[in-house]
Amino acid sequence: xxxxxLNVDDVATLVxxxxxxxxPGVPPxxxxxxxxxxxxxxxxxxxxxxxxMDALATDQSPIAYDxxxxxxxxxxxxxxxxxxxxxxxxxxxxxxxxxxxxxxxxGLGAAVALQAATRHPDRVAALVLVGGAAASYDLxxxxxxxxxxxxxxxxxxxxxxxxxxxxxxxxxxxxFANWVxxxxxxxxxxxxxxxxxxxxxxxxxxxxxxxxxxEEPESVQAAGALADRLPEAQIRRLAGAGRHGVxxxxxxxxxxxxxxxxxxxxxxxx
Amino acid sequence: MTISGTIxxxxxxxxxxRFSPDKTEFQIMAECAKGALDEAGLTIGDVxxxxxxxxxxxxxxxxxxxxxxxxxxxxxxxxNIGGSSFVAHVSHAAAAISAGMCEIALILYGSTAxxxxxxxxxxxxxxxxxxxxxxxxxxxxxxxxxxxxxxxHMATYGTTSEQLAEIAVAMRYHASLNxxxxxxxxxxxxDVLSSRVISTPLHLLDxxxxxxxxxxxxxxxxxxxxxxxxxxxVLLGSGEAATHQEIGSPDLLTIAAKxxxxxxxxxxxxxxxxxxxxxxYDSFTITVLATLENLGFCKPGEGGDFVTDGRIQLxxxxxxxxxxxxxxxxHPGMRGIFLVIEAVKQLRGxxxxxxxxxxxxxxxxGTGGTIGDKHSGATLILGVGQ
Numbered sequence: 001x002x003x004x005x006l007n008v009d010d011v012a013t014l015v016x017x018x019x020x021x022x023x024p025g026v027p028p029x030x031x032x033x034x035x036x037x038x039x040x041x042x043x044x045x046x047x048x049x050x051x052x053m054d055a056l057a058t059d060q061s062p063i064a065y066d067x068x069x070x071x072x073x074x075x076x077x078x079x080x081x082x083x084x085x086x087x088x089x090x091x092x093x094x095x096x097x098x099x100x101x102x103x104x105x106x107g108l109g110a111a112v113a114l115q116a117a118t119r120h121p122d123r124v125a126a127l128v129l130v131g132g133a134a135a136s137y138d139l140x141x142x143x144x145x146x147x148x149x150x151x152x153x154x155x156x157x158x159x160x161x162x163x164x165x166x167x168x169x170x171x172x173x174x175x176f177a178n179w180v181x182x183x184x185x186x187x188x189x190x191x192x193x194x195x196x197x198x199x200x201x202x203x204x205x206x207x208x209x210x211x212x213x214x215e216e217p218e219s220v221q222a223a224g225a226l227a228d229r230l231p232e233a234q235i236r237r238l239a240g241a242g243r244h245g246v247x248x249x250x251x252x253x254x255x256x257x258x259x260x261x262x263x264x265x266x267x268x269x270x
Numbered sequence: 271m272t273i274s275g276t277i278x279x280x281x282x283x284x285x286x287x288r289f290s291p292d293k294t295e296f297q298i299m300a301e302c303a304k305g306a307l308d309e310a311g312l313t314i315g316d317v318x319x320x321x322x323x324x325x326x327x328x329x330x331x332x333x334x335x336x337x338x339x340x341x342x343x344x345x346x347x348x349x350n351i352g353g354s355s356f357v358a359h360v361s362h363a364a365a366a367i368s369a370g371m372c373e374i375a376l377i378l379y380g381s382t383a384x385x386x387x388x389x390x391x392x393x394x395x396x397x398x399x400x401x402x403x404x405x406x407x408x409x410x411x412x413x414x415x416x417x418x419x420x421x422x423h424m425a426t427y428g429t430t431s432e433q434l435a436e437i438a439v440a441m442r443y444h445a446s447l448n449x450x451x452x453x454x455x456x457x458x459x460x461d462v463l464s465s466r467v468i469s470t471p472l473h474l475l476d477x478x479x480x481x482x483x484x485x486x487x488x489x490x491x492x493x494x495x496x497x498x499x500x501x502x503x504v505l506l507g508s509g510e511a512a513t514h515q516e517i518g519s520p521d522l523l524t525i526a527a528k529x530x531x532x533x534x535x536x537x538x539x540x541x542x543x544x545x546x547x548x549x550x551y552d553s554f555t556i557t558v559l560a561t562l563e564n565l566g567f568c569k570p571g572e573g574g575d576f577v578t579d580g581r582i583q584l585x586x587x588x589x590x591x592x593x594x595x596x597x598x599x600x601h602p603g604m605r606g607i608f609l610v611i612e613a614v615k616q617l618r619g620x621x622x623x624x625x626x627x628x629x630x631x632x633x634x635x636g637t638g639g640t641i642g643d644k645h646s647g648a649t650l651i652l653g654v655g656q
Contacts, residue, residue, distance in 0.1 A: 005292040012290070012291070012292035012293075014291070014292070069289075072291040072292075072385065073291065074287065074289055074290060074291060074292060075289065076288055076289055076452060151461065151464075151465065152461075152464075152465030152466055152473065152474035152475055153464055153465060153466065154466070155466060180387075181387070
């Protein structure tokens with residue numbers, strides 16, 4: 001799994017990609033299909049997409065990165081706003097001349113993807129939103145819990161909610177490994193940024209909203225409400241998945257993304 | 271023959287990062303070396319004495335470091351006595367320079383403890399020394415040992431958790447003035463007391479943070495330092511000690527600072543009242559209290575009262591760790607080098623918002639290992655250059 005550091009605004013940012021390893025300063029190989037830029041959730045990191053990227057890598061050029069304060073990128077705190085996260089995305093995309101990538105966003109990452117498409121729809125080919133479809137439901141209790149943890153008043157505990165019944169232990173182990181590498185202080189900052197954000201101008205960009213078969217009702221409801229607001233959105237159910245389809249069903253999700261992108265190609269050809 | 275007044279610190283640099291997952295320990299050390307040498311107006315080619323330690327440098331570590339820096343020093347010292355190592359390195363360098371074994375000594379430290387997720391205080395202990403067989407199998411941790419010491423202090427002298435919390439509050443206030451500190455949000459005594467207990471009676475906020483980081487110090491003769499770019503900070507006194515009483519021995523509350531401090535003050539010929547600020551290793555709040563008593567700033571049992579009423583905060587009679595210390599600024603595992611660096615910055619008047627007014631004399635004390643158990647102590651008395 002090739003990784004490399006990219007300096008973005010003086011923050012050493014870890015980038016995960018597929019294909020051949022490239023020298024420092026040289027962009028990852030994006031020669032296969034479309035460039036698919038994966039944006040992780042608060043408290044997660046780019047490694048969350050490892051299995052999905054493996055599955056996508058045959059037909060596409062997937063890239064993911066760790067936000068500041070997350071995973072193995074430098075920085076103590078999260079970026080404070082979704083706008084700043086889009087600035088970071090812009091810096092990576094323009095620095096490496098990533099021409100109109102497809103943005104795959106999970107949770108907070110979905111909010112970043114939507115905001116990026118709103119800011120410059122011509123520079124985003126399509127959106128794929130997973131993991132709660134920008135989690136537009138209440139984040140207050142999670143934020144309160146994180147605030148207690150960062151003040152030393154509560155223990156940090158891994159959240160096993162939102163997974164499909166009978167989820168294999170290996171999936172939880174991967175989720176735990178991704179979760180534990182991020183300081184709750186950064187997670188708190190990222191969640192606050194997400195809570196402060198709202199989608200004011202729905203972008204006209206082809207959008208696939210992926211909803212897990214076992215996703216919580218409020219999350220499904222949020223996905224539906226979001227689809228109603230987006231002019232070019234479609235919803236697809238992911239069998240055998242809860243809210244964490246990226247980890248639970250990476251191959252099926254990759255198939256869904258590939259089919260979605262193929263449909264865009266055929267529309268373009270027509 | 272004494273080294274007092276003949277040796278100076280000519281360069282000091284603290285790495286600004288607190289989390290550097292993209293760097294190695296040696297990379298951090300090299301960046302620090304450049305920072306300290308640059309400010310002194312020196313180059314790496316001027317260095318002929320290399321001193322260093324880290325949590326992962328093994329038997330040949332100092333040679334590996336020389337290779338990484340492409341140095342062929344005439345004097346090598348990889349002494350590792352825990353977090354106090356770099357305080358001790360200053361006096362080792364002074365001895366070597368005085369003996370003509372080297373002229374420009376570079377002391378280095380680097381660590382990626384945070385990005386490597388090292389459990390510094392709560393992880394199990396290891397080691398193959400015979401004495402470990404009486405401690406390690408019973409699950410002793412670093413924080414556990416300091417907590418036992420704190421319990422003993424409370425039982426003997428009536429010291430309270432509130433008094434220990436005052437130390438954490440003062441360090442956090444100082445960190446709020448340090449733009450590079452990892453934890454800058456001010457806290458209260460209640461915040462400390464309501465944070466979760468790690469090992470009774472020590473709460474989370476009684477414990478140092480874990481960060482990445484590193485630092486460098488350049489030591490040379492005062493004569494040579496006068497020709498360099500920075501204002502020399504003069505070494506006036508130094509002392510070292512090792513205490514190895516093992517848990518349960520009778521003299522639990524006497525720590526290495528007593529021996530090293532007496533020697534350092536005697537060499538410097540100054541009194542405690544002369545000291546303008548103290549840089550004291552603060553792995554835990556109790557470490558500061560124990561060190562103050564053993565260095566002689568107050569009598570045994572008086573530490574609890576000594577640290578209250580703002581005495582150790584900026585503006586108080588003995589400001590401690592104006593950088594925020596290990597409790598709030600940075601603690602990559604072995605913090606001694608930052609004690610020296612901050613003392614140097616303060617004595618040069620470069621403390622900025624956290625400057626101790628009129629700082630002319632500083633006491634620096636590093637603790638390595640665990641008090642209440644096997645540990646080292648190293649004390650320096652530093653003064654402004656003449």
